Amino acid sequence: MRAYLLYVKEERGKAQSYITPCFEVDKLFWQQSDGGTLHILGSSTSLAIVFALREKINQHVRSRRLTPETLRQLRELAHASVKEASVLYGKEDGQQECGLPFQFTSEQAEREQAEAFAMTAEQIRAEAEDLRSRLQGRSLLWEELRYFLQQHAVVLEEVLPALQWLALANKLEWRPGICIGWRKGWWKHRLLLRCDRCGSSRVCKTECHTCGQACAFCTECLTMGRSKCCTPYICVPAQPSHRKATTAGEKLLRWDGRYTPWQAIAAERARRFVSADDNQAFLVWAVCGAGKTELLFPAMEQALSDGGQILLATPRKDVVLELLPRLKRVFPGCKVIAVHGSSAEKWEEGQIVIATTHQVLRYYRKFPLVIVDEVDAFPYHRNPMLHRAVERAVAEGGKRLYLSATPPAIMQRALVGSTNRKALVSATHVLLPQRYHGHPLPVPTIQKIPRLDGKLRNGDPLPLLRDPVALSLQQHRPIFVFVPYIEQVEVALAFLQRSIPDHARRMAGVYAADPERERKVQRFRRGEYGLLVTTTILERGVTIPFSDVVVVGADAPVFDEASLVQIAGRAGRSHDSPDGLVLFLCTRWTKAQRLALKQIRQMNRLARQMKEVDGYVD
Amino acid sequence: MLCGRRKRAPGREREVAAMANKLVAQAFFPIVYRLLEQAAICCSCLRQFPLIDAPFCHRCGRPMAGKREGVCGDCQRFGRDSLTQNRSLFTYNEWGKALISRFKYRGDERLAQLSGCLLSVAFYRYYADRRFQIIANVPLHRLRLEERGFNQTQKMTEILGKNIKVPVLPLLDRVKSTDKLSKTQGKAARFRSMKSAFRLNPEPFTRFQGRTVSVLLIDDIYTTGSTIRSCADTILYSGVVFPVEVCSLTLFR
Ligand SMILES: [Zn+2]
Ligand SMILES: [Zn+2]
Ligand SMILES: [Zn+2]
Ligand SMILES: [Zn+2]
Numbered sequence: 111m112r113a114y115l116l117y118v119k120e121e122r123g124k125a126q127s128y129i130t131p132c133f134e135v136d137k138l139f140w141q142q143s144d145g146g147t148l149h150i151l152g153s154s155t156s157l158a159i160v161f162a163l164r165e166k167i168n169q170h171v172r173s174r175r176l177t178p179e180t181l182r183q184l185r186e187l188a189h190a191s192v193k194e195a196s197v198l199y200g201k202e203d204g205q206q207e208c209g210l211p212f213q214f215t216s217e218q219a220e221r222e223q224a225e226a227f228a229m230t231a232e233q234i235r236a237e238a239e240d241l242r243s244r245l246q247g248r249s250l251l252w253e254e255l256r257y258f259l260q261q262h263a264v265v266l267e268e269v270l271p272a273l274q275w276l277a278l279a280n281k282l283e284w285r286p287g288i289c290i291g292w293r294k295g296w297w298k299h300r301l302l303l304r305c306d307r308c309g310s311s312r313v314c315k316t317e318c319h320t321c322g323q324a325c326a327f328c329t330e331c332l333t334m335g336r337s338k339c340c341t342p343y344i345c346v347p348a349q350p351s352h353r354k355a356t357t358a359g360e361k362l363l364r365w366d367g368r369y370t371p372w373q374a375i376a377a378e379r380a381r382r383f384v385s386a387d388d389n390q391a392f393l394v395w396a397v398c399g400a401g402k403t404e405l406l407f408p409a410m411e412q413a414l415s416d417g418g419q420i421l422l423a424t425p426r427k428d429v430v431l432e433l434l435p436r437l438k439r440v441f442p443g444c445k446v447i448a449v450h451g452s453s454a455e456k457w458e459e460g461q462i463v464i465a466t467t468h469q470v471l472r473y474y475r476k477f478p479l480v481i482v483d484e485v486d487a488f489p490y491h492r493n494p495m496l497h498r499a500v501e502r503a504v505a506e507g508g509k510r511l512y513l514s515a516t517p518p519a520i521m522q523r524a525l526v527g528s529t530n531r532k533a534l535v536s537a538t539h540v541l542l543p544q545r546y547h548g549h550p551l552p553v554p555t556i557q558k559i560p561r562l563d564g565k566l567r568n569g570d571p572l573p574l575l576r577d578p579v580a581l582s583l584q585q586h587r588p589i590f591v592f593v594p595y596i597e598q599v600e601v602a603l604a605f606l607q608r609s610i611p612d613h614a615r616r617m618a619g620v621y622a623a624d625p626e627r628e629r630k631v632q633r634f635r636r637g638e639y640g641l642l643v644t645t646t647i648l649e650r651g652v653t654i655p656f657s658d659v660v661v662v663g664a665d666a667p668v669f670d671e672a673s674l675v676q677i678a679g680r681a682g683r684s685h686d687s688p689d690g691l692v693l694f695l696c697t698r699w700t701k702a703q704r705l706a707l708k709q710i711r712q713m714n715r716l717a718r719q720m721k722e723v724d725g726y727v728d
Numbered sequence: 729m730l731c732g733r734r735k736r737a738p739g740r741e742r743e744v745a746a747m748a749n750k751l752v753a754q755a756f757f758p759i760v761y762r763l764l765e766q767a768a769i770c771c772s773c774l775r776q777f778p779l780i781d782a783p784f785c786h787r788c789g790r791p792m793a794g795k796r797e798g799v800c801g802d803c804q805r806f807g808r809d810s811l812t813q814n815r816s817l818f819t820y821n822e823w824g825k826a827l828i829s830r831f832k833y834r835g836d837e838r839l840a841q842l843s844g845c846l847l848s849v850a851f852y853r854y855y856a857d858r859r860f861q862i863i864a865n866v867p868l869h870r871l872r873l874e875e876r877g878f879n880q881t882q883k884m885t886e887i888l889g890k891n892i893k894v895p896v897l898p899l900l901d902r903v904k905s906t907d908k909l910s911k912t913q914g915k916a917a918r919f920r921s922m923k924s925a926f927r928l929n930p931e932p933f934t935r936f937q938g939r940t941v942s943v944l945l946i947d948d949i950y951t952t953g954s955t956i957r958s959c960a961d962t963i964l965y966s967g968v969v970f971p972v973e974v975c976s977l978t979l980f981r
Contacts, residue, residue, distance in 0.1 A: 111874065316837050320877040327877075329838065336835045338877065567738075596733045597772065623731050625822075 111322060114160040115153045118167065118184065120176045121146030127167040129160050129284070134227040135234065135271045139278045142231050149181050151188055152216035155321040158286035158339035159195065159212050163188050185216050195290060198301035199315065199324050213323045229271060237272040242281055247348035247476030249502065251287060251307065251334075252341050254472070258457060273344065283345040287337030288313055288326050305330060307337045307471055309498040330495065333451075334468050347475035348505060363411040365440040367404055370548075372720065376540040381408035383538075384479060384509060385416075391510045393525040393539040397713050398515045398679025401546035403433065406481060407440060409511060414444060414461060418478030421503055422464045425493055427451070429483065430464050437462055470499035478508040484515070515679060516672035516709070532716065543716035550714040552681050554674070554692040554707060562663060562697045566598075566605045575662065576609045578691055582658045583613040583640050589658040589691070591643045592677060594666030596621045602662055603643045616640040646673065657681060657690070664694035664703055674706035730827060730842070733770035743771045750779070756852045763852075763891070767845040778819045780981070788953060789815040789854075789981065810960040812973050816950050816981035817850035824980045828948065832880045840880070844887025847946065847979055851892055855944065855977065861936055863889050864899035866947040866955055867926070871905060884979070885946045897932040899943065900959055915952050922958040928966035940971040950981035 117136070118127045121144055130136045133150075140146055151167065154160050167184055174180060196211030241264075250258060256266040276282035291302040303313045305328035318325030321340030328337040337343065369377060376394060383392040396402045413420050422437075424430060427450045434448040447453075447460035449469045456469065463477070480500050504510055512521065525538040534541045545551065557574050559565065565572055582589045593602050603619035610617075618639045620630045634642045646668055659681045664674065674694070681690030694703060748761040764774070784791045785800035787809065792800055803809070818824055831839040865885035873879055882896075889896035904925040933941060945959055960974040 314838055316878060318877045319873045319879070320875070325877070327835065327837070329836070332834060332836055336877070596731070597737050597770070621732070 113153045116151045125171045135274045154214040158290045162290045238275040245346040249345040249474035285343045287341035288339045345474045377405045379540045384409045384412045396542040399545040400542040413479040421477040421480045424483040467496040473503035481511045543713040556694045592661045619643040660693045665696035671705040810964045814976040815854035816978045820980040840883035844884040848891040860944040869902040869905040922954045926962040945976040950978040
């Protein structure tokens with residue numbers, strides 16, 4: 111079991127506390143730099159506990175002379191805090207009692223760490239520099255780090271001194287996977303457990319045999335490995351000196367497409383944002399079907415010729431896979447890589463990196479330009495994890511360019527200004543209310559049907575659902591039927607097959623865990639199926655852009671404003687059928703439906719105004 | 729939770745009752761009904777339970793479709809056995825693999841509750857009329873445990889112990905860190921590699937001085953039976969002087 115030692119360094123009347131997994135390295139490091147005396151406070155196998163204590167001690171110790179008495183007080187403070195954390199940990203949500211408390215010992219702390227150590231400062235420093243050049247720009251959990259180093263034929267345990275050396279030199283951060291904090295309330299104190307990787311506080315408490323004490327793991331980013339209280343999360347910022355500008359005038363972009371006048375303005379605005387130094391964030395607010403990828407090309411070319419790497423982050427893997435060949439084609443001289451769960455290029459470097467949300471979590475202070483594509487992110491829109499990941503992946507002083515069809519209110523306020531009267535352009539945003547073919551967004555028809563769910567189950571006649579669906583099927587327009595929950599897939603499918611028997615064989619139902627999913631989606635794409643009943647959590651490969659859309663149960667809480675706007679935006683994307691059917695069936699009106707309707711109408715109004723003031727240039 | 733469906737759905741009570749009826753005799757119906765009712769499992773998964781039904785081998789619990797009741801060929805060849813009998817609740821199909829891979833390999837400890845609950849159901853199905861003094865789970869090697877952070881079998885055993893009010897005691901230590909079981913090929917090789925992999929901790933027996941002690945061994949999956957049998961051998965032949973009987977129960981096989 112690895113223990114982490116907490117000590118205070120005192121030097122010329124100033125004191126600060128540090129954490130180390132190998133105290134010998136710290137002794138060596140401080141001897142080499144500014145000297146000072148080191149006083150051990152104690153040790154624990156839980157990195158989170160030691161981390162929380164360091165914060166506490168640092169607040170206490172600042173500008174105070176260290177006497178044996180104050181050191182005793184500090185140790186007491188540490189023990190009292192750990193005890194309090196243990197009590198709070200056990201108390202919360204009562205039903206799950208945990209036998210193990212947090213542990214922090216002051217005795218024997220040093221002896222535990224006194225392993226045979228025979229390295230000179232020069233050796234460690236050389237190893238540290240080598241390690242840094244490999245790890246820079248990454249943030250990895252301990253096990254990921256082990257795997258990453260294995261690829262370079264390095265054993266993690268052997269480079270522990272070098273890692274600690276980098277941490278002492280402020281070139282690496284050594285954090286716990288789950289952070290512990292105390293929140294003081296007037297009513298009761300609470301213990302805060304929060305995942306430092308994804309930012310979620312949805313953690314599960316557990317008695318852990320890795321650290322032998324109370325622990326917790328994050329349930330939100332579990333698919334990327336377990337982030338725990340005792341798992342180190344190693345973050346290494348990229349070296350800023352990494353950029354080198356390409357020779358001026360070299361043309362990186364090979365694209366001969368044409369913009370509509372307004373697309374041209376938007377693209378130029380985005381490019382100017384990248385080249386100028388005054389803003390850190392920019393929003394391209396483009397309605398679904400506005401043709402947004404092309405808008406990015408000038409901005410990306412600008413960033414590339416400034417010598418920086420670009421990260422293009424999107425929540426959906428199928429968007430990653432779709433963008434890869436397009437970007438490879440238009441930037442033939444650049445290395446473009448796709449990074450997703452099962453990609454072989456996951457650990458490689460590229461000038462343009464296209465990554466899914468989860469993979470973005472693995473970068474740290476790396477990219478001078480990060481583009482966040484959320485336009486077609488549904489059903490993964492508004493994912494707080496993505497935004498946290500992006501904040502971390504962007505380099506010091508770097509820029510973030512957001513593409514969204516339904517930007518969250520916070521972003522609207524920050525980058526667009528007033529939410530009621532929307533300006534079309536500002537220094538921090540540009541709005542594209544018009545689709546590339548110039549037709550307005552289809553406005554959803556909302557129908558209220560009492561006891562909708564029961565009627566579907568019983569197979570009562572529902573002409574409001576049957577007739578428009580039958581019409582779409584007759585006209586051979588692909589149609590999506592969205593339901594809020596998986597178990598309703600079967601119900602809705604059975605209902606539709608019974609009420610439109612002529613087309614029953616052209617209907618299918620599919621959900622995320624369906625083993626037949628890929629095959630069914632393929633058949634739908636090929637037109638063998640005319641209708642697909644599905645839930646919102648379908649993961650990939652189901653964007654068929656020229657379809658009609660019906661939502662059965664649009665009042666369910668899974669359908670928020672943004673998802674309803676994005677669902678509606680899937681209809682009528684082609685030139686030949688710009689309208690498309692968008693039908694929401696519900697038992698009652700919800701705020702989300704009202705707001706979605708309002709937003710779609712507002713966008714259409716803006717598009718109309720833009721047409722009237724033709725050639726609307728800034 | 730396992731498949732993404734909602735637990736609460738119309739008609740769930742009926743499904744739960746039907747399954748409980750299928751699983752146990754009338755006397756234990758209320759207990760099993762309550763267990764399933766509280767479990768985080770949807771109607772659809774409930775309906776797809778890959779139950780092992782009679783006829784099965786009286787000794788090792790293997791399903792013997794189409795054959796008459798009795799003892800399977802393997803068990804007959806085996807002859808004398810330290811393990812009195814084994815029972816398993818489910819066949820290890822795709823659903824089981826999904827459960828185990830999320831719980832054991834991905835480390836989603838929230839599934840301990842569901843697994844423990846299903847294990848309790850299995851207990852009432854097969855062993856409700858037996859008295860056990862000790863429950864013990866197949867342990868992990870210390871290093872493996874440290875690496876993984878938890879022992880999935882122990883987690884679900886603890887829940888079983890609480891449900892049936894029998895103490896879960898640390899009877900065994902794993903002293904040999906066997907290479908990953910899935911990798912060692914062949915039955916004979918596995919039996920060899922499991923030999924003397926465990927050590928008995930006789931301390932828990934002292935409180936049952938002289939009486940016959942029935943031990944219930946728990947594991948998550950019964951593959952060849954080599955792990956369970958090695959545990960039973962260790963318990964029986966490590967110099968314990970009073971009579972001991974070992975049965976085992978696993979969730980899958
Ligand atoms: Zn997390
Ligand atoms: Zn731990
Ligand atoms: Zn289920
Ligand atoms: Zn048998």
